[in-house]
Amino acid sequence: MVMQQVVPENLTIQQMAQVTGLSAHTLRYYERAGLLDLVDRNQQNGYRYYNERHIKWIHFIKCLRATGMPIRDIRRYTELLYEGDHTVRDRLNLLKAHRQRVEQQLLEVKEHLEAVTRKIGYYETLD
Amino acid sequence: MVMQQVVPENLTIQQMAQVTGLSAHTLRYYERAGLLDLVDRNQQNGYRYYNERHIKWIHFIKCLRATGMPIRDIRRYTELLYEGDHTVRDRLNLLKAHRQRVEQQLLEVKEHLEAVTRKIGYYETLD
DNA sequence: CTAAACCTTAGTGCGCGCTCTAAGTCAAGC
């Protein structure tokens, strides 16, 4: 039995907002900021229409944002993406450098959190 | 043999900046923001003078900041601190709630970082 | 035909956490 997933096509910006959890404002902002090239438009009225590729791309952008990558770095990654296959190495390096920074920061947060935990422990002895 | 640690007393704001790794600007800002009550002043010239208690307190503030606690929450904590012993329970709850949020966020960052790692893995297959 | 509910753009505003500037005071060294 093959599960067939229903894939929404040609979503309006509001539907896209629903699906991605971003606001329509933010979707337009990301496009202006160079994070989303190639958003199709309805020729009649100029409305944006998103497809499944956009959904997946936004999903990855959210991973980058959630791990603290600044908008300008995501724009850089996007530029590389649209420059073609010869930028694969650069993209790889960019992601690896990001991962390295995030892992470093995770360690630092954990260490500082331990100090907070020690303070909590101290307060609990006062109870 | 008892190790005697030399404790700096009556540090100027610049010395305090050196010791804490914060800028003098930021030290003044923290004070204005209500994170540092009771900074002694030289009676003649009004200069701030910091002591070891301040150093320890700033160190803890840095732990809170490094784990993402907003300035306003640290101010709240500071207020409780100066209200006296009857706020110990409130302070404990504040820190526990913070720890909870940070741990939750650590999990989320780790999850999203895994997606980045999967992408890295994909790029590496192209090499 | 009209009202509503969409969409578009350019531009402004906001909360955060600093960071810096301007104008002035004060102490020490020459």
Add this chain to the structure above:
DNA sequence: GCTTGACTTAGAGCGCGCACTAAGGTTTAG
């Protein structure tokens, strides 16, 4: 006495990541 330099204050500026507003075009329901 005068310069130098560290300090003081109030307030402005900034980079980030959105969030919102205003003014206007299009589509749909009644």
